[in-house]
Amino acid sequence: MADDYRVIGTPVVRPDGAEMISGQAVYGPDVTQPGMLWGKILRSPLPHARIRSIDVEKARALPGVTVISAHDVPDRRYGYAIEDEQIFAVEKVRYAGEPVAAAAAPDEERALEALSLIDVEYEELPAVFTAAEGARDGAPLVHEELGPARSVYLASWNPVPGTNIIHQASHHRGDVDAALARADYVFEDTFHASQIHHCYMEPHATLASVRGSEVTVWTCSQEVFQLRTLLAGLFAIPESRMRVINTKVGGGFGGKIEPRLEPVAVALSMHSRKPVKMVMTRAEEFTAAAGSTPATVTVKTGVMKDGTLAARDIDFLWDTGAHAEGLPPSNRAMKDGNGPYRVHDLRISSTLVYTNKMRGTQLRGLGVPEGAFAIESQMDMIAERLGMDPLELRLKNILQEGDINSIDDVVQSIGLQECLESVAREIGWGEPKPPNVGRGLAVIAKSPTTHSSISAAYVQFNEDGSAQVLVGASEIGQGMTVVMCQIAAEVLGLPVEQVGISSADTATTPYDRGTFSSRVTFYTGMAVKIAAEDARNQLLDVASRMVEIPREDLAVAEERVVSPVHPELSLTFREVLERAHTSERPILGRGTYGGKGDYPTLPHKAQRKEYVPGWKYAAQAVEAEIDEETGIIRVRRIASAHDVGKSLNPTSVDGQIVGGVVMGLGYALHERLQFDNGRIVNPSFMDYKIPSSQEIPEIAPIAVEVPLPEGPFGAKGIGELAIVGIAPAIGNAIHQVLGVRLKELPLFPERVLEAVESQRKDHGG
């Protein structure tokens, strides 16, 4: 692509890379404060039980120990999706792992000792462990009443009173039933996506310090401003007295969006009047933090003989566990559930159900992986029945520029076909292969982030001519800081080393909605670009007055102010800033960027919402070797092509793709939280398997660049989609080799073998 950017599009090394690989970076668990205590949480051992009594007296008798339970904290509900949670269980516990009390002590051992002295008397209640059970009439209720609970996330949420159904919604276009009746073939299949864990390497860690009227919280969070608002509201103090400072975040993947330890740590610090540090153990992460929100997806697709998709009816049933953090994925599925296909007559319904388990929340791709496993598996089933090549079937039906998509927007800036063709080429689609080797494809899309997607940035010139970027978004390992520095450097005519960045401190950086949903490159990136342009223009204003040349005739290049009209002019930034700082004013650029629409309830056109730019598209292909006798799948190669609009930093883009693919590989093959009566039985990396370096195949990341006019330098988000298509693509490869269709994730050897054996039985073999 012919562009003459200096910094954009180059593989700039991330400025925080050296400290990360040398172990110097300060992550959540590394933060300390003088005189701090250690906090620990006593958690419910039962999935559903009435609390008869809590006796903390023996624990409180230990010297130097602070013990608190529901009586000692504000009686307020909180939650980003729906306010259905309190700091400690009140009256009853709703999942095994729910906080019941907490202790702070000078060391962890003493805090644990205090917890062991707390007597809680429970009366066990009947419980529900699956969404289907939970949605049944007369099922035991997880939340009897939500009283004044409200949804911050949805303007109108639609619970079914007297049931565990916390939200039900549907998106409908055309006449689905008539279109299905007209179709030459109708396919109906049900798929199950498992609950996985985010498995960030850094556990949740928080240090809260209450001094006088000031509360400071150091934590590893994807959204510091949301967190501040929540904590300030919960403890009834002004946001101006509540400061949230982000530490380095060792991976988030959606698991560090909502509060976990922070409310408890603040409460313990308020009671003990000392700073309190809390770090989750890995077992707590697996049993009490959150997982993905698992779904059962039933897809009915009508197809014409020539392969044209005629109609689709998709039903999602989501298991959100004891708290409704599954609302965002369940809601998103209505926009994204159909995948990147042209289907006019469409119905997507989504039901979110409470159960007595650890909550499901957002996880990389929120809602897209669950739907894509169903849709992309069924696409291959359709291709087989029609005798069509799965590649051809997809090429025939995928969205193209100018098409109308699932939510009635005109498709703009789409590089999906190029993605699909490039992964097919890369994986050797259609080329000869041994009989035990299969190849599979998937195409995927994710809609833009619309809900309150707001970002702000400051770009300030330092006295020596270097610049400082301030943003409120979180660096969670994805490489946001290097990309923001590149954007500012490009605009300011600075080498990227001359740009520094501070991020995610509610007291010093401007507002940002946070790091989620592949939104930072686009939204925060635009805010930085606008702020940098503002700073550059202010700099040129000062220069213009110094040299008496109109600003329009001035430009920046290589740390100097230059002029095409006056080639002899060469003024260093330092000279301009000396003038600015001595006799004019400091230069502080300001940029804001906001999501245009907000259509959490569909169809958004009915709400007169405008087109929101920033759909993300990708295609993935795998080649896998399958051992028919053992069910062992060895993935040999993966190609993953992403329409990134413009690759701002090819190293970061590759890193995001490879990381997402590896996560997708675990999701596809092995990862699942396993339950026994609501208790998680594999809460460690021994028993919950994520891919190790040894099973990671050759991965070919491919960046396709169809510029998004609204994005910074044409860029789109890249963070999430790489996890999505691996599972269906592997499922399709398995089918190619063994002729069996696996409809439940993960695709682990025993399940593969069972499918082979049941097929043999069906064929009387």
Add this chain to the structure above:
Amino acid sequence: MECKLIRPTDLDEALAAREEYTDGLPIAGGQSLLVMMRNRLISPGALIDLEPVEALRGIEVQSTGISIGAMNTCRQLIASPVLREEVGVLPSAARQVSSTAVRNLGTIGGNVCHNEPGADLPPVLLALNGRAVLRRRTHGREVPLEEFFTGYFETALEADEILCRIDIEHPNAAGVYLKHAISPEDLAIVGVAAVVVPDSERPGAVAEARIGIGGAAPVPLRASRTEAALKGAVLDEETARAAGELASTEVDTGSDPHASAGYRRKMVAVFVRRALLHAANQMMGNGHGAA
């Protein structure tokens, strides 16, 4: 809780400490022990560090076999020219134990005494007719490994004993270890060692085949009925398949988050068959082959 670290300088001191600290445990490489302590599964009052004890080191070829000091790390087993030459199956299994870091510190003695289901060395040592050489302060004893592995995470090691060496036969044989695990560094869902001793009279036939199985059951075991059925057999596809089926009936398999009992049983059949054929090929390929 306090935990005292004892550092004996020789075996006598170590045995004396073992007798004295009744709530103590010997620590070898510590790769499992320390994790268990950290997770508060055990809290020994003392750790008796065997690292300085010279008598627990070395790999010695003797007339009847090879004697391996309990403090040899997996890395040392892999690097040993003697083992590679004489019993290649042992270093090959050692190479499949966990990760590089664990192999650098974890020892054969620790691996055997921990007796975790799915550990890679026990099935191989069983198939090599291994014997545990145990000492207490006053005297010593030898226990065949089949009797040493007594239960789930349990062995015949008494509270005042130390495992000093593992003696294996010096076989004129071929051998392989095959492992089924989600990730190569995991414990085995099923791990099968097959050692075949060629019949010197009848080319192609085996005088005996010894099969060690780990992972599938709570305790690693020898598939003794299968072994009996294979005495004098020619190991072709058919025989190996039947042997696999038979072996799968000898194993009391269990379920855990990695695999069900039923799947494990099927995998015993597959892996025993594959291991036997693999070993037979090796035997034919290089005359006698090194186990």
